[in-house]
Amino acid sequence: MEALKIAMIGGGYVGLVSGACFSAFDTEVAVVEADPARLAALREGRIPIYEPGLTELVAEGVAKGSLSFGDDLKAAVQGADAVFIAVGTPTRRGDGHADLTYVYAAVEQVARCLNGYAVVVTKSTVPVGTGRRIAAIIEHVAPGLDVDVASNPEFLREGSAIADFMQPDRVVVGCATSRARDVLGRLYAPLITRAEQMIYTGVETAELIKYAANSFLAMKVTFINEMADLSEKLGANVMEVAHAIGLDARIGPRFLQPGPGFGGSCFPKDTLALVRIAQEAGAPSRLIEAVVAVNDARKASMSARVIAACGGSVRGATIAVLGLTFKPDTDDMRDSPSVPVVARLVEDGAHVRVHDPQGMDQARPLLPPDVTYCDSIEGALGGADALVVVTEWKAFRNLTPEAIRAAMAGNVVVDLRNIFDPAAMVAAGLRYYGIGTTPR
Ligand code: UDX
Numbered sequence: 001m002e003a004l005k006i007a008m009i010g011g012g013y014v015g016l017v018s019g020a021c022f023s024a025f026d027t028e029v030a031v032v033e034a035d036p037a038r039l040a041a042l043r044e045g046r047i048p049i050y051e052p053g054l055t056e057l058v059a060e061g062v063a064k065g066s067l068s069f070g071d072d073l074k075a076a077v078q079g080a081d082a083v084f085i086a087v088g089t090p091t092r093r094g095d096g097h098a099d100l101t102y103v104y105a106a107v108e109q110v111a112r113c114l115n116g117y118a119v120v121v122t123k124s125t126v127p128v129g130t131g132r133r134i135a136a137i138i139e140h141v142a143p144g145l146d147v148d149v150a151s152n153p154e155f156l157r158e159g160s161a162i163a164d165f166m167q168p169d170r171v172v173v174g175c176a177t178s179r180a181r182d183v184l185g186r187l188y189a190p191l192i193t194r195a196e197q198m199i200y201t202g203v204e205t206a207e208l209i210k211y212a213a214n215s216f217l218a219m220k221v222t223f224i225n226e227m228a229d230l231s232e233k234l235g236a237n238v239m240e241v242a243h244a245i246g247l248d249a250r251i252g253p254r255f256l257q258p259g260p261g262f263g264g265s266c267f268p269k270d271t272l273a274l275v276r277i278a279q280e281a282g283a284p285s286r287l288i289e290a291v292v293a294v295n296d297a298r299k300a301s302m303s304a305r306v307i308a309a310c311g312g313s314v315r316g317a318t319i320a321v322l323g324l325t326f327k328p329d330t331d332d333m334r335d336s337p338s339v340p341v342v343a344r345l346v347e348d349g350a351h352v353r354v355h356d357p358q359g360m361d362q363a364r365p366l367l368p369p370d371v372t373y374c375d376s377i378e379g380a381l382g383g384a385d386a387l388v389v390v391t392e393w394k395a396f397r398n399l400t401p402e403a404i405r406a407a408m409a410g411n412v413v414v415d416l417r418n419i420f421d422p423a424a425m426v427a428a429g430l431r432y433y434g435i436g437t438t439p440r
Pocket of ligand 1: 261
């Protein structure tokens with residue numbers, strides 16, 4: 001059978017990861033990127049985001065000729081079996097809705113350029129009903145054009161996106177025709193080891209699955225965060241609670257790590273969008289409304305923990321903050337809990353020194369100007385009165401309590417990710433505050 005050809009509209013995170021992964025099999029992938037600077041970088045093999053393994057995978061695809069980057073949308077879509085729309089859907093200012101301007105603009109262009117059958121697939125997370133709207137736009141721009149519209153949500157975690165793509169728990173395809181189903185089924189066939197991994201649904205269902213999955217996971221994280229607060233009040237240990245409930249196969253152990261609240265490009269945006277979608281549909285989700293509110297309040301309250309641990313004031317104190325990104329193995333700072341923590345500490349008169357293995361450049365525009373950026377852990381920690389761990393990078397886990405104690409001038413450690421062993425920290429002479437575990 002002839003190799004499939006696809007066009008990927010948008011060389012952002014989702015487009016790049018998906019495009020590079022598809023190109024690893026025999027599929028011919030043309031990525032269309034409109035931003036000239038970004039396109040130039042991609043053509044030179046410079047990947048503008050940090051994602052482990054992505055640079056290598058892109059280079060392999062380009063070397064064997066199955067992956068290309070360009071700005072000629074017409075050339076990319078003509079002859080393509082499927083056209084993926086992977087442009088950004090930022091949260092619109094004011095009302096929390098996903099901004100679909102880029103999606104609709106891309107669809108219009110695609111409709112004008114197509115000259116034969118193709119499946120137009122949304123990969124961006126879009127509100128339920130967008131597929132239907134896209135079909136209407138195509139019919140309006142190019143009446144009678146032979147296309148099918150499909151929804152194929154992605155479930156990629158930053159930092160492990162390639163593994164998530166290559167070994168998917170499941171692939172969801174929402175479409176209305178067997179023709180579209182065949183194209184997408186063939187495209188994903190190399191990744192599918194069990195028939196149950198491939199799920200075909202209607203378009204609206206596929207669109208809702210993405211929101212339901214992310215909202216459920218955000219709810220799970222928020223649940224354990226509340227249990228952490230409760231554990232602190234009751235003298236219980238949330239890590240043991242999480243472990244024990246996670247062994248129940250109905251609950252499962254993952255996404256039960258308490259922390260400073262969820263951030264990133266998906267959970268905050270998708271929970272908010274689901275709240276709006278549900279409100280407008282007349283079936284409000286009280287549960288996810290609460291998740292959004294609880295998580296926002298949690299992120300805003302983390303600095304108060306640090307201030308309390310420092311005896312009620314941080315004025316004049318030197319505070320080392322390790323980790324700025326919303327999670328490890330990414331340079332993504334979107335909605336990171338580090339932003340309100342650092343802002344408040346600076347506002348309250350602390351000298352804040354930060355270190356992050358990947359996120360410092362992205363952090364600069366988001367943090368107050370008088371923060372000191374340190375190239376090393378030691379640079380941030382040396383002589384500090386207090387240490388705050390905001391992101392659980394592996395390099396931080398490897399620090400020994402003795403090394404921390406020796407480097408610091410003070411002895412307060414606020415570990416918002418529970419990466420250290422409380423007993424060992426206390427034994428080394430540190431005043432250790434974890435999440436839901438601290439012996440108070
Ligand atoms: C998420 C989804 O996992 C992925 O399927 C989706 O397609 C995109 O959104 P991502 O945002 O990359 O991926 O990060 P994820 O690993 O899911 O973490 C999200 C947030 O929850 C982070 O802030 C993380 O620190 C937090 N989290 C996660 C916890 O606090 N505890 C956990 O146990 C898990």
